[in-house]
Amino acid sequence: MQKIAILTSGGDAPGMNAAIRAVTRRALNSGMEVYGVERGYEGLKNGEIFKMDTHTVCDILQRGGTILKSARCLEFKLPETRKLAADNLKKYGVEGLVVIGGDGSFTGAKALSDEQGINVVGIPGTIDNDLAYTDYTLGFDTAVNTVLWAINNLRDTMTSHDRVSVIKVMGRHCGDIALYAGICGGAEFILVPEVKYDLNKIAEAINKNKALGKRSNILIFAEGAGDVDQVRAALPVMTGLDTKLTTLGHIQRGGAPSMADRMLAARFGARAIDVLRKGLTNRVVGIKNNEIIDMDITDALSIKKEFNVKLYEMAETLC
Ligand code: ADP
Ligand code: F6P
Numbered sequence: 001m002q003k004i005a006i007l008t009s010g011g012d013a014p015g016m017n018a019a020i021r022a023v024t025r026r027a028l029n030s031g032m033e034v035y036g037v038e039r040g041y042e043g044l045k046n047g048e049i050f051k052m053d054t055h056t057v058c059d060i061l062q063r064g065g066t067i068l069k070s071a072r073c074l075e076f077k078l079p080e081t082r083k084l085a086a087d088n089l090k091k092y093g094v095e096g097l098v099v100i101g102g103d104g105s106f107t108g109a110k111a112l113s114d115e116q117g118i119n120v121v122g123i124p125g126t127i128d129n130d131l132a133y134t135d136y137t138l139g140f141d142t143a144v145n146t147v148l149w150a151i152n153n154l155r156d157t158m159t160s161h162d163r164v165s166v167i168k169v170m171g172r173h174c175g176d177i178a179l180y181a182g183i184c185g186g187a188e189f190i191l192v193p194e195v196k197y198d199l200n201k202i203a204e205a206i207n208k209n210k211a212l213g214k215r216s217n218i219l220i221f222a223e224g225a226g227d228v229d230q231v232r233a234a235l236p237v238m239t240g241l242d243t244k245l246t247t248l249g250h251i252q253r254g255g256a257p258s259m260a261d262r263m264l265a266a267r268f269g270a271r272a273i274d275v276l277r278k279g280l281t282n283r284v285v286g287i288k289n290n291e292i293i294d295m296d297i298t299d300a301l302s303i304k305k306e307f308n309v310k311l312y313e314m315a316e317t318l319c
Helices: 016-029 040-046 079-091 103-116 140-160 176-184 199-211 228-239 249-253 259-277 297-302 309-316
Strands: 003-008 033-037 049-052 096-101 119-124 164-169 189-191 217-222 243-247 283-288 291-296
Touching: 003 016, 003 040, 016 033, 016 096, 016 259, 033 040, 040 079, 040 103, 079 103, 096 103, 096 259, 103 119, 103 297, 119 259, 119 297, 140 164, 140 176, 140 217, 140 243, 140 249, 140 259, 164 176, 164 228, 176 189, 176 217, 176 309, 199 217, 199 228, 217 228, 228 243, 259 283, 259 291, 283 297, 291 297
Parallel strands: 003 033, 003 096, 096 119, 119 283, 164 217, 164 243, 189 217
Antiparallel strands: 033 049, 283 291
């Protein structure tokens, strides 16, 4: 395979730029030509394709976001849009496509390969860590570190005012950001979509803490866990403590990638090119027990994400 293209799709994640760099440099050093596609499948449909060289990816390793930009393109669910996209790649003689994104992006990549014969390989790039086949997705570590920074700052002010801090974090349907940030930030309560919570028990625990002289508590609330406004409104009534809600939002998606995400990006990118050089298609790369793996997209997407209940139960014994 001589010509490959790369795109980023779905929500951006820190480390995407580092992965773009790794893919591009590894491919160029293997004698391939590399094309960048802007705005994910939207740009692929519209033919927003340009040739990349080693300088295109200079000075991006440390930057959050994606120089290729990202988008959500609902039309890509239609075969006629995928035909347009494949025709655009074929105009440049591109045979292989690296897709950096989450499960939706991988589903689109598979359809493109099955219908149009483009060899595709996926790199898991999402802060949510919601893909079961890989221990970690690109961007998760940095996002959790951003949440930790916020917890530290919030703890200072909440402790000074004897307040309860409810911190809403991202993750879509997955509680991993909340779980990891909650444990590493010493949160008293972690509410995730995967585990049912009982507000009465939470209030009881806060009141017990209060009786022992501890009037400040941190509660991490994953966005998929339910109605955060209801929790924020109920707690002051049930505990008598002033309760503040902070929604971290898209701040979690930006920022310089951590060491862990830069290393993942380098290893994922290199493996993705090795997969394409072998002429394989419908593959995704990932990490299992610190070993880089690749596997079939359909197999990868069929594995159901298991929430780490043991880690969750451990967290409950640490506060
Ligand atoms: P993620 O890749 O992070 O899961 P999305 O679910 O938003 O993010 O998917 C990103 C893009 O992937 C969508 O905007 C769409 O272009 C494409 N996509 C998602 N689901 C499908 C599907 N079933 N068939 C084809 N393309 C899809
Ligand atoms: O998938 C990443 C993510 O940030 C989720 O955690 C969140 O639910 C969603 O994307 C937000 O999407 P948007 O950027 O379209 O608001």
